[in-house]
Amino acid sequence: MDNSRRNFIKNGMILGLAPIINTNPIHSFVNFYNTSETLKILILGGTSFLGPHQIAYALERGHEVSIFSRGKTAPKIHTEHFQKVEHLIGDREDNLEALKNRTWDLVIDNSGRKTKWTEDTAKLLVNNVGYYMYTSSVSVYYPYTGNDFSEDRAVVTEIPEDATDEEKPTYAYGVMKANSEQAAINIFGSDRSIIVRPHLIVGPGDPTDRFPYWIARLEKGGDFIIPGKSDEVIQYIDVRDLAEWMIRLAENKASGIYNGAGPNFEMTTNAFVYGMHANYNSPINYIQIDDIDFLRDNNIFAIQPWVIQLPEYAGMSRIEIKKAVQSGLQFRTLSETVEATKLWWYSSAVAAERRDNILTSERALMPREKEIIAKWKNSNPK
Numbered sequence: 001m002d003n004s005r006r007n008f009i010k011n012g013m014i015l016g017l018a019p020i021i022n023t024n025p026i027h028s029f030v031n032f033y034n035t036s037e038t039l040k041i042l043i044l045g046g047t048s049f050l051g052p053h054q055i056a057y058a059l060e061r062g063h064e065v066s067i068f069s070r071g072k073t074a075p076k077i078h079t080e081h082f083q084k085v086e087h088l089i090g091d092r093e094d095n096l097e098a099l100k101n102r103t104w105d106l107v108i109d110n111s112g113r114k115t116k117w118t119e120d121t122a123k124l125l126v127n128n129v130g131y132y133m134y135t136s137s138v139s140v141y142y143p144y145t146g147n148d149f150s151e152d153r154a155v156v157t158e159i160p161e162d163a164t165d166e167e168k169p170t171y172a173y174g175v176m177k178a179n180s181e182q183a184a185i186n187i188f189g190s191d192r193s194i195i196v197r198p199h200l201i202v203g204p205g206d207p208t209d210r211f212p213y214w215i216a217r218l219e220k221g222g223d224f225i226i227p228g229k230s231d232e233v234i235q236y237i238d239v240r241d242l243a244e245w246m247i248r249l250a251e252n253k254a255s256g257i258y259n260g261a262g263p264n265f266e267m268t269t270n271a272f273v274y275g276m277h278a279n280y281n282s283p284i285n286y287i288q289i290d291d292i293d294f295l296r297d298n299n300i301f302a303i304q305p306w307v308i309q310l311p312e313y314a315g316m317s318r319i320e321i322k323k324a325v326q327s328g329l330q331f332r333t334l335s336e337t338v339e340a341t342k343l344w345w346y347s348s349a350v351a352a353e354r355r356d357n358i359l360t361s362e363r364a365l366m367p368r369e370k371e372i373i374a375k376w377k378n379s380n381p382k
Contacts, residue, residue: 041064042067042129077344092111092112101128112177132192136198158175201242204340206239213364217359221283222285226269230270261324263334
């Protein structure tokens, strides 16, 4: 291991002690400009949503990047950067040969979908890599009850025996993420582990239809359902804000656990919708449907980029982000997120069939809106 990499690890271990002597250990080290130290970064995954943005930012700041994947997913965004990175082919299930006898300053685990995968890669890399950054999720806090949603909140490590069939998949995801976090920490140690727990990730390259639906729907105008109460608080994070912050955490030799959510103020449901619509000229007639039972009965859940306040999700949009902000997390405006997502959504990176189906498929809300609105008005005459 060369001197620069040895110093990277050594300095990181020293900084890992900072929480004991300083309640804000990272803030004074934040550097928003190109770092003078070139890092060798390994990204496990890297071709889907978050990875391409991390790659683009890391290269912009002068770092070297390797990605490890099965080689089956072609990137759809920042494609110009992938000829500048090293491509390592393998499978996290049973083929890590390409990672053996290699050294990096940092590994970013974006593709950890099984605790075993995290354990296997961490054990293989622990003596040759400075830091292990695991991309987790706020799902480790499920169910979102109570008031404390800081990084100190207890996480879910097993599925309760009384969990319903409907709840089990959500529990299972949170358990997998929580146990994977712990695996990374157990193997690399708390001073060489960086755990990031993002909220709902939105922006260009989004593989879900959660945020893009509203991009497409607002353009059409007309009678428009806003599901949920007008004063419900929502959270999300722009994928670029998340990616750039994660690279800076590594540059600043951070360690520990961080929630990743935005914006940096309480944004309500209606402020969010109005803010998105400000990027369009389409005439809109808003129909606020705030009855949870009505929304449930008409299957208007999981289609909005915020969370309807069912009891088990009541606190999901109140994730504490003070530590993240102190460590350098910055936020683009909602308008910037909308505009960038629009450019991507209407580019060749998105298949025309996907753009059509998001509004017209059997599962889409738009074909059902007129019927639902009529039913709502009949049950709530003024």
